[in-house]
Amino acid sequence: MSAHTVAELMVARLAREFTDGTRAFNGAASFIPVAAFMLARATHAPGLTWCSGSIGVDAHPEAISASTIAAEMWEGATMLQSSPHDSWPYAGFGRLDTFCFRGVQIDPFGNVNNTIIGSHSAPRVRLPGGGGMADLGCLLPNVYLWSTTHDARTFVERLDHRSSMGWGDGGDHRERLGLPGGPRLCVTNLAVLDFHPESHRMRLQSVHPGVTVDDVTAATGFDLVIDGDVGETDPPTVEEVDLIRRLDPTSMRDLG
Amino acid sequence: MLGLGGLMMTGAPNRFCRELIRAGRTDLELVVMTGGMNVDWLVAAGAVRRVLTAIVSFEGYGLAPNFRRAVERGEIAVEDWSELTMLSAWRAATMGVPFMPTRAALGTDIAAGLPERMWTSTDERSGQTFTACAPLAPDVSVIHVHEADVLGNARVDPKLTWIDGELAKASRRVIVTAERIVDTDIFRAAPERTAIPGYAVDHVVHAPRGAWPSAMMPDYQHDAGFYRSYVAAAKDPGAFGALFRTLVA
Secondary structure, eight states: SSSHHHHHHHHHHHHHHTTOOOOOEEOOHHHHHHHHHHHHHHTTTOOOOEETTTTTTTOOOOOOOOSSSGGGGGGTOOOEEHHHHHHGGGTTSSOOEEEEEEEEEOOOTSSOOOOOOSSSSEEEEOOOOOOOHHHHHHHSSEEEEESSOOTTTTTBBBSSSSOOOOSSSTHHHHHHOOOOHHEEEEESSEEEEEETTTTTTTEEEEOOOOHHHHHHHHHHHHHHHHOOEEEEEEOOOHHEEEEEHHHTTTTTGGGG | EEOOOOTTTTTTHHHHHHHHTTTTOEEEEEEEEHHHHHHHHHHOOOOOOOOEEEEEEOGOOOHHHHHHHHHHTSSEEEEOOOOOHHHHHHHHHHHHHEEEESSSTSSSHHHHHTTEEEEEEEOOOOOOEEEEEEEOOOSEEEEEEEEOOOTTTTSSSSSOOOOHHHHHHHHHEEEEEEEEEEEEHHHHHHHOOSOOOOOOOOOEOOTTTTTTBBTTTTTTTHHHHHHHHHHHHHHSSHHHHHHHIIIII
């Protein structure tokens, strides 16, 4: 068995973004982000706040379950927030600030489609729908994206449907709409991408060990911003891998 | 317009949905903010005309197969809401105002896809852009709980209602299905745990394991084996028909 899997690298890389000041919550089927919140809290960010499934405040589940919105995931919580109206308003002044999305399609500005491939009049693939993406993408200043399928079908120039607002049409689009922050980072199975500070177009930050810049550009359906040297993503430490495997003994992270 | 509670793989009123199928209901218009197996069953049975939803998810078990197929074939209509636009529309209905403003869904394709339901507007005084959500009130909603009494008082254990409490407020009539029917004294002993007041509930139905195969913790987890075999069977109409007739309705 290799020292770590790609999913473990993604968890560890995402976890490094979070700090003691992070106030995070999560949605459905969010195994990699949940593992990252738990890993960050168990290592460098013990003060991180995580509302499990948006419901269980500061939960300490034994292990990641087959649903990331499930009662076994809010064991040990200090409060169960019993309605979106009990928790989402705390985003208003940034007292909740962090969420992670994945998308079946992601565009250069970090907008996400999880609704439909094709059009509503002629759908080719019906997807689950955006859930609260359209809401939290507008309300929260810190959105992180992840994808386990970095290919030209996922990373597309134009979405078939914009389920959530990232940097919108780029530039100051969010600011014009009065929206805070925006997508910070996108962690994929090949690379780590951030966003150019002015155009807000996706920029290649690092490639994972064994992956080349050409591999990433070939797997991306739009032109990435590449300025300066592209580094290599730091692999997880032995301690991090060990912790991830204990937090997620059934490898739910392999589902993304 | 029929509202269904539940949070994807948790607490969905699935036994009630099976009875709807057995009763041969068709042409339903569903309001299911966070759906899953409930939507897929009703669609599989041909009971649905339209679904108003933010998400229909089986999480890691794959796409909801019958929902997916029916949409792709154009057999049912879907209105793609987000959670907060739907919550805002429910709130507009309960407050008796023509719309509820929210920052939700700005910059997305959601409002443009539902022009009858919501629109983007700019406030003249502040200059702020917002999404205006027109009132939405299901005619009747079904909510599954752990315990109810004959008066309709309802609670979940531990206290978790998520969208269910909001759905109850926004619905003209409310049906509660309950794992257990208990004495009203149980409610009086711990009134802070009551999630829906009896005066808001029109009908109470005793429905043990009423959320299956979704979870109703701490009583039972979601039935992983059922989700897996259901998704696998859906690839073959014969196998799916047999499973559906035997285990669902």
